[in-house]
Amino acid sequence: MQQQSDNSSPQWNKTRISSGLGIQYPIIQGPLGGLSTQRLTATVSNFGGLGSFGAHGLSPSAIKDVIAEIRALTAKPFAINLWVSMEDEGARTSSSDAFARCLAPLAGHIRALGGALPTYKPYTPIKFEDQVRVVLDAKVPAFSFIYGIPPKEILDECQAQGILTIGAATTPDEAIVLEQAGVDVIAASGFEAGGHRGSFLRAADESLTGTFSLVPQVADAVSVPVAAAGGITDARGIVASFALGAEGVQIGTAFLACEESGAIAAHRQAILSGNARRTGLTRGFTGRLARGIHNQLLEELNRPGVEILPYPLQRSLVRNLSVLANKAAKPEFLPLWAGQSASLSRHNDAKALLQTLVSEVSTIAGPVLRWNRERRPT
Numbered sequence: 001m002q003q004q005s006d007n008s009s010p011q012w013n014k015t016r017i018s019s020g021l022g023i024q025y026p027i028i029q030g031p032l033g034g035l036s037t038q039r040l041t042a043t044v045s046n047f048g049g050l051g052s053f054g055a056h057g058l059s060p061s062a063i064k065d066v067i068a069e070i071r072a073l074t075a076k077p078f079a080i081n082l083w084v085s086m087e088d089e090g091a092r093t094s095s096s097d098a099f100a101r102c103l104a105p106l107a108g109h110i111r112a113l114g115g116a117l118p119t120y121k122p123y124t125p126i127k128f129e130d131q132v133r134v135v136l137d138a139k140v141p142a143f144s145f146i147y148g149i150p151p152k153e154i155l156d157e158c159q160a161q162g163i164l165t166i167g168a169a170t171t172p173d174e175a176i177v178l179e180q181a182g183v184d185v186i187a188a189s190g191f192e193a194g195g196h197r198g199s200f201l202r203a204a205d206e207s208l209t210g211t212f213s214l215v216p217q218v219a220d221a222v223s224v225p226v227a228a229a230g231g232i233t234d235a236r237g238i239v240a241s242f243a244l245g246a247e248g249v250q251i252g253t254a255f256l257a258c259e260e261s262g263a264i265a266a267h268r269q270a271i272l273s274g275n276a277r278r279t280g281l282t283r284g285f286t287g288r289l290a291r292g293i294h295n296q297l298l299e300e301l302n303r304p305g306v307e308i309l310p311y312p313l314q315r316s317l318v319r320n321l322s323v324l325a326n327k328a329a330k331p332e333f334l335p336l337w338a339g340q341s342a343s344l345s346r347h348n349d350a351k352a353l354l355q356t357l358v359s360e361v362s363t364i365a366g367p368v369l370r371w372n373r374e375r376r377p378t
Contacts, residue, residue, distance in 0.1 A: 012239075012365035013358075016225040017185055017248035020164055021077050021142060024048030025358060027238075028166070028187070028227055030252025031081035031144065032261060033057070033195060035337070038066060040260040042073030043350045051076075052144060056083040057312075059126060060134045067138045077141035079166065084148030085200065086128050088287060088310035096120040099317070102309045105300055106321045109333055113324040123313060135163075142166060146189075146198030149181045156182075166227070170199040170207045175218040175226075177201070187250050188218040190230030194253045194279070194339035196290040204289035212244070219245025233344040235360030242365065253339040258350040266331040268348065276342035285318055285335040287311030293336040297321075 017026040029044040031054030041051035053070060055063045063080065070078055099120040107117055132150065135143055136157055143158055144166035158165050159182065167183040169175035175186045189198060190211025199207035209217075211230040219226045228241035229250035241249050256263050257271040270276055270293055278294040284301025285292060288311040292298055297318075301308070308314050318335065325333035347353035 012242065012361055015247035017227060020184060020225070021050055023050050023077055025354075026227070026248030027354065027357065028052060028079070028144075028229075028248060028250040029255050030193075030195070030229065030250050031055075031079070032252060032256055033337070035256060035262040035267075037260060037262045038069040038073060040255060040258065040262075040350055041070050041078050042076075043260050044255070044354065045074045045076035045078045047351060047354045048076075049354060050079055050142060052079040052081050052142075054081045055131065055135075056081065056086070057126075058131070060130045063131055063134045064138065067134070067140060079142035079144045080135050080140050081144040081146070082128060082131050082135065083198075084128055084145050084150055087123075087125060087312060091123050091310040091313055092125070094123065094309055094313055098307070098309060099313075101307045102314065102317060105306055106318065109297075110321050110324060113321075113328050113330065113333075115320065115324045118317070118320045136161065139163065144168070144187065146196070146200075148200040149178060149183070152181070168198045168229070169218060170197060170204070170214070171201065171209055172214070172217040172221045174199070174201050174207075175222050179222040179224050183224065185225050185227055185248075186218060186222055187227045187229050188215045188246070189250075190214050190228075191281075191291075192231030192340040193229055194256070194291050194337045194342065196286070196288050197281075199289075211241075215241060215244040215246050231339055231341040233339075233341040234346075235357055235364065237341065238357060238361050239365050253337075253342045254345045254347070254353055255350060256337065257342075257345040257348060258353060259348050260350045264326055264334075266329060267334065267336050270331060270336055271338055271342045271345050272348060274343050276336075276338045276345075279338055279340055279342065283308050283314070285315070287314030290335075290337070291339060293338045293342070295334070295336060296332040297334065 013025045015026045025048045027049035029052050031052040033054040036053040041053045044051035142164045146168040164184045166185040167178040168187045191208040197204040215228045225247040227248040228246035233254045276293045280294045
């Protein structure tokens with residue numbers, strides 16, 4: 001059979017996601033939560049992807065500063081990511097007694113690292129509505145979110161201002177309600193992904209669908225474009241995602257391994273050294289189900305009978321240990337976020353990672369894209 005010419009092969013990067021965002025390549029950098037940096041966001045955007053900054057832990061004034069700093073580094077589109085649900089039930093009523101019980105598994109490690117034990121303080125919430133107001137006023141190019149759907153008036157204002165919205169779904173049902181709400185792009189997040197499981201219709205434990213199963217179901221269930229997320233680290237993952245019906249990908253762990261990220265050297269080395277082959281899900285790090293590299297801290301907090309505070313109280317509690325562990329270079333006591341394909345990461349430079357992804361996908365994507373686009377409804 002005669003091979004089709006290059007001119008007959010669709011360009012893999014020309015999708016509704018890339019055209020809608022005004023980017024060259026439909027590669028979205030995962031927002032990375034508290035390990036985001038303005039530098040990484042701008043590097044990805046300047047290359048032609050969509051850099052993202054996870055701002056859910058920041059005050060509104062800090063988010064405003066971050067947006068200004070990103071804009072000083074790039075004129076290209078970027079995304080700010082927030083969590084619609086900022087706290088779990090019981091966060092506002094959790095007691096000092098519960099604090100003491102949940103501190104107990106960490107206390108010995110804190111003392112061993114020379115730290116003083118923290119004292120109980122009542123919870124002071126950060127409101128999603130205040131955070132998103134800054135994002136809207138700044139007219140960021142893209143607004144991505146997990147753990148729910150923003151109120152209708154927020155999505156309406158995004159549409160009126162030309163802010164593209166990206167909502168995360170961990171099940172087909174979540175994707176359907178996101179589309180019904182008017183969200184522009186669905187990030188279909190398989191349970192292989194590192195970091196938090198952003199489920200919102202059912203409990204995260206009941207929404208653990210793998211990327212290979214989730215993406216085609218979501219692509220068939222909605223008409224808006226789908227970005228595949230979870231376990232995508234190299235060109236093979238990108239091409240497979242397109243074959244499953246995605247029009248873009250969201251990659252987190254591979255960017256986390258790059259020196260432009262906010263991860264400490266020990267975290268990045270754990271990903272690149274191959275020591276991230278074993279990951280696990282835990283509520284112990286923050287109070288919400290999330291995936292990280294299996295280490296002593298994850299194992300201890302996952303033991304039966306260990307009490308966990310509601311999110312974000314557990315996150316604040318564990319931070320008392322992780323700050324000390326960071327200074328002492330003790331990665332066994334750090335939340336080391338990573339997805340199940342972390343050991344496939346090869347690059348410590350974000351631009352080199354992107355160059356490799358684009359080059360290798362361009363080499364192997366043609367036949368897959370022809371098949372996928374021929375079957376896609378018009």
